[in-house]
Amino acid sequence: MALNASRKPVLDGEECDVSGWDMDNCPVRDVLDRIAGKWSALLLGALARQPYRFGELRRLVPDISQRMLTQTLRDLQRDGYIEREVFPTKPPSVEYRMTDLGRSLFEPLSKVILWAEANHPSVKAARVKYDESELA
Amino acid sequence: MALNASRKPVLDGEECDVSGWDMDNCPVRDVLDRIAGKWSALLLGALARQPYRFGELRRLVPDISQRMLTQTLRDLQRDGYIEREVFPTKPPSVEYRMTDLGRSLFEPLSKVILWAEANHPSVKAARVKYDESELA
DNA sequence: GATTGTTGGTCTCAAAAAGAGACTAGCACT
DNA sequence: AGTGCTAGTCTCTTTTTGAGACCAACAATC
Numbered sequence: 175m176a177l178n179a180s181r182k183p184v185l186d187g188e189e190c191d192v193s194g195w196d197m198d199n200c201p202v203r204d205v206l207d208r209i210a211g212k213w214s215a216l217l218l219g220a221l222a223r224q225p226y227r228f229g230e231l232r233r234l235v236p237d238i239s240q241r242m243l244t245q246t247l248r249d250l251q252r253d254g255y256i257e258r259e260v261f262p263t264k265p266p267s268v269e270y271r272m273t274d275l276g277r278s279l280f281e282p283l284s285k286v287i288l289w290a291e292a293n294h295p296s297v298k299a300a301r302v303k304y305d306e307s308e309l310a
Numbered sequence: 311m312a313l314n315a316s317r318k319p320v321l322d323g324e325e326c327d328v329s330g331w332d333m334d335n336c337p338v339r340d341v342l343d344r345i346a347g348k349w350s351a352l353l354l355g356a357l358a359r360q361p362y363r364f365g366e367l368r369r370l371v372p373d374i375s376q377r378m379l380t381q382t383l384r385d386l387q388r389d390g391y392i393e394r395e396v397f398p399t400k401p402p403s404v405e406y407r408m409t410d411l412g413r414s415l416f417e418p419l420s421k422v423i424l425w426a427e428a429n430h431p432s433v434k435a436a437r438v439k440y441d442e443s444e445l446a
Numbered sequence: 447g448a449t450t451g452t453t454g455g456t457c458t459c460a461a462a463a464a465g466a467g468a469c470t471a472g473c474a475c476t
Numbered sequence: 477a478g479t480g481c482t483a484g485t486c487t488c489t490t491t492t493t494g495a496g497a498c499c500a501a502c503a504a505t506c
Contacts, residue, residue: 201430202351202423209422210346212464215338228483239465244484254436264473265482275432282425285418286345287338294337296411300390348493364454375494380455400502401453450505456498463492470485476478 208253209283213238213246218272219287221256222280225271255279344389345419349374349382354408355423357392358416361407391415 208214213235220226220234232243247270250256255276261267272280344350352371356362362370368379383406386392391412397403408416 201427202355203348205426205430205433206351206423207348210348210351212339212343212346215342215346219338229481232483237465239467240484241466241486242464245464252437252440253433254440260483263482266472268483275429275436278429279422279425282418282421286415286422287342289415289418290341291337293411293414294341297341297389300411301388304388304390365452368454375496376455377457377495378493381493396454399453401451402501404454448506451503453501454499458497459495461492461494463490465490466488468485468487470483472482474479474481476480 205253208249209255209279211246211249213242214250215283215287217243217246217250218255218276218280218283221270221272222277222284225269227270228268231270250276341389344385345391345415347382347385349378350386351419351423353379353382353386354391354412354416354419357406357408358413358420361405363406364404367406386412 209218216235216238217231220231226234228243228247231247232238232240235243238246247256247258251258251270254273256270256272259269259271261269345354349371352374353367356367356370364379364383367383368374368376371379374382383392383394387394387406390409392406393409395405395407397405
């Protein structure tokens with residue numbers, strides 16, 4: 175415990191939280207687990223620009239399966255980030271658009287996306303470095 | 311195509327990107343897929359405060375399995391967000407700490423986390439509303 | 447001196463999630 | 477009559493995740 179003694183005590187039987195996060199009803203996990211999905215950020219990014227229809231989104235994100243597109247859109251709709259509107263045209267068309275809640279989420283989220291674009295080279299470099307040191 | 315005609319054309323055979331994202335080497339997906347994991351944000355949040363040891367992190371996030379803790383820490387280390395230092399104490403101890411790159415990522419990421427905490431009620435309300443309309 | 451605990455993991459097996467692709471119905475156009 | 481478009485669903489396979497046993501070395505306890 176010598177190492178720990180030099181730092182702030184961390185576990186005292188009651189404290190099981192990170193920065194005050196309650197693990198049993200953790201907002202961070204409850205909210206983030208959804209938008210953290212493989213496709214959520216991509217779809218939110220698209221719909222932040224303009225409304226799209228199902229098929230348009232599928233073409234926009236070519237390697238998403240119809241199954242995951244349906245499911246991710248449902249999840250985003252359920253959490254209130256996007257709306258789904260069905261137009262009773264002859265082949266019925268469905269349009270997805272962002273809600274105010276979705277836009278308010280996308281504001282900070284877009285900062286992370288921007289960071290990802292800007293720092294992609296650094297991350298790739300870190301991976302190369304790690305992989306090199308691993309094969310030794 | 312009547313619906314589409316009123317909007318900006320979206321697909322013209324060459325344009326398969328979202329806001330200029332290249333799907334074949336998409337930085338957003340490449341970077342976000344990692345930090346989007348179920349545990350990454352939680353661990354980054356913890357390590358943003360102070361360095362922690364393996365066992366401390368495990369106690370801090372009680373419902374993570376050792377397997378996923380190991381794997382997530384490795385992934386975060388590989389992408390350059392955290393560092394791993396082994397101390398040759400009698401039972402060897404390992405300390406994880408955030409890098410500068412990790413801190414620079416956590417800056418925008420923390421905004422999303424703050425949003426999640428602030429808007430958790432709205433999201434929960436949206437879910438209740440959705441579930442009610444579904445069972446009809 | 448034998449038991450127990452602590453360290454930071456790995457290994458295996460079961461369960462859950464994701465991906466691939468076929469299939470649907472109704473209508474339009476050829 | 478045949479083809480294609482719409483927005484999905486259904487099934488099957490592969491990947492990811494979770495639960496839990498197991499490991500070696502040493503420390504303190506009994």
